[in-house]
Amino acid sequence: MAVEVTKLENGITVVTHSMPHLASAALGVWVAAGSRSEAADENGISHLLEHMAFKGTKKRSAKDIAEEIENVGGEVNAATSIESTSYYARVLAGDVPLALDILSDILQNSLFEPDELDREKHVIGQEIGAALDAPEDFVFDMFQQAAFPGQAIGRPILGSIETVKSFSDDALRTYLNRHYTGGRTVIAAAGKLGHRELVRMARRKFQHFGEAESVVPERAVYVGGEAREERDLMEAQVVLGFPGIAYGADDYITAQIASSILGGGMSSRLFQEIREKRGLCYSIYAFHWGFEDAGIFGISAATGERDAGAVVEETMNEIARASTAVTAVEVKRAQSQLRAGLLMALESPVARAGQIARHIMFHGRTLPLDELVTRINAVTPQKVCEFLEKIVVAPNPTLAAIGPIAKVPSVDSIAAGAVSAKASAA
Known part of the structure; x- marks a missing residue:
C-alpha cells in the first residue's frame, strides 16, 4: 500500500x-x-x-x-x-x-x-x-x-x-x-x-491541539572548538568533528556515504587501519548528524593514554588519504548499507512510522523509496572525495576528550596537522 x-x-x-x-x-x-x-x-x-x-x-x-x-x-x-x-x-x-x-x-x-x-x-x-x-x-x-x-x-x-x-x-x-x-x-x-x-x-x-502559532527555533551556526576533561580512567574517549551537511541539502547522502566508508563497520578504513592493523584503540567509528540547518561529521574513538595522540594523528591521515581517492568498491559497499537500512525499516512498523514522521517534519513530504535509492546510487567516488576535502581543509574542527588525555593534541594542532596530512596524501 x-x-x-x-x-x-x-x-x-x-x-x-x-x-x-x-x-x-x-x-x-x-x-x-x-x-x-x-x-x-x-x-x-x-x-x-x-x-x-x-x-x-x-x-x-x-x-x-x-x-x-x-x-x-x-x-x-x-x-x-x-x-x-x-x-x-x-x-x-x-x-x-x-x-x-x-x-x-x-x-x-x-x-x-x-x-x-x-x-x-x-x-x-x-x-x-x-x-x-x-x-x-x-x-x-x-x-x-x-x-x-x-x-x-x-x-x-x-x-x-x-x-x-x-x-x-x-x-x-x-x-x-x-x-x-x-x-x-x-x-x-x-x-x-x-x-x-x-x-x-x-x-x-486532537481537534483542540496546538492552536497557537508555531515558534521556529534560532538558526544553528557551526563554530567548532575544544572541550577537555582530565579524569582518572583507563581509557580516553575522544571525538573529532567537522562541519557537516543539513539533512535537506543535496550532499547529505554523500556525507552519509563518506561516514560509512571511513568508519561504518569492521570493513571501514578507520577500523581496519587503526584498530586491526595498528592496534591503537578498542573502538572507532564515524558518524554524520544532519539537522534542519546544519550538520556535523565526526569520529569517535576509545583508546588508552599512550595511544591517544597516535589515534588522532592516524585518523586525520586516513581522512586525508580518503579525500584524494576512494574506490568504487568502497562506495558500492556503503550504498548497499544505506539501501539495506531503508529496506529493513519497511519490515518494522515502529521503524517505518518513525521514518515517515521524520520525512514530514524535516522535508515537508514523504520521500518515496525509489527517490531515496536514486539519490544513494548517484553518489560517486569523486563526490565523496570532494566532501572529505572540505573536512581536511576546514579551519575550525571540534575536539572533545575525557579521561587520560595528556597526549591528545589541541584543536589548533589538529587543524594544522590536517593540512600536512593532506599534502602527504596528495
Whole structure:
C-alpha cells in the first residue's frame, strides 16, 4: 500500500503506511520541538515534559496509563532529541483506538501535579548524574557544546540539575502551549490500519491541539572548538568533528556515504587501519548528524593514554588519504548499507512510522523509496572525495576528550596537522 498523507484543519499532519500482512500497528505523535527549541534557562524542559506526560491526566493516573496499554499486550514510550520529541505505541491492530486515545490524553490533559513533578525532577537528576559518570556518553555532550557554543542546539538534552530543579508546572504548560502546535506536529502510523479511520479518530481526539502559532527555533551556526576533561580512567574517549551537511541539502547522502566508508563497520578504513592493523584503540567509528540547518561529521574513538595522540594523528591521515581517492568498491559497499537500512525499516512498523514522521517534519513530504535509492546510487567516488576535502581543509574542527588525555593534541594542532596530512596524501 502507498503512503497516505492528510493535513488536519489545525495543522497536524497524519501520515500512514498500511501493512495489511501484519497483526500489529505502531503509531505515535512526533512534535518538532526538542532541546534546540529551549531558551538557556529552559534547558532540559523538553525532556522533563516528555517524562511528565506519563504521570497522570484528568482521567488516568500514571498507573492507569501503564496498565491500560499493557493489559492489551501493547507498549508505550517516548523520546526526546535535539529537534523533536516523540510519543509512540505499538499494539495489535484492534487496539489502535485505545493507543491513540492514550496518546491524545497524555499530550493534552496531563496534570503536572506538584508531587509528581518534584519526584520526576529528582529522577532526572539521577539520570543526569548517571550520564556525567559515563564518559562514553558525556563526551558527546561536551562535543555538541564545543561545536555549537552558546546555542540551544549545543546544550545537553537532559539539561542541568540546576535548570531541571527550577521548572514549575506553569513553566511546563507555557512551554507546551508555545511549542506543541499543530503546524509542528505529525501523527504517524504503520502496520495493520487504515488511513481514513486514523484520520477520523485523530481529527476528533486532537481537534483542540496546538492552536497557537508555531515558534521556529534560532538558526544553528557551526563554530567548532575544544572541550577537555582530565579524569582518572583507563581509557580516553575522544571525538573529532567537522562541519557537516543539513539533512535537506543535496550532499547529505554523500556525507552519509563518506561516514560509512571511513568508519561504518569492521570493513571501514578507520577500523581496519587503526584498530586491526595498528592496534591503537578498542573502538572507532564515524558518524554524520544532519539537522534542519546544519550538520556535523565526526569520529569517535576509545583508546588508552599512550595511544591517544597516535589515534588522532592516524585518523586525520586516513581522512586525508580518503579525500584524494576512494574506490568504487568502497562506495558500492556503503550504498548497499544505506539501501539495506531503508529496506529493513519497511519490515518494522515502529521503524517505518518513525521514518515517515521524520520525512514530514524535516522535508515537508514523504520521500518515496525509489527517490531515496536514486539519490544513494548517484553518489560517486569523486563526490565523496570532494566532501572529505572540505573536512581536511576546514579551519575550525571540534575536539572533545575525557579521561587520560595528556597526549591528545589541541584543536589548533589538529587543524594544522590536517593540512600536512593532506599534502602527504596528495
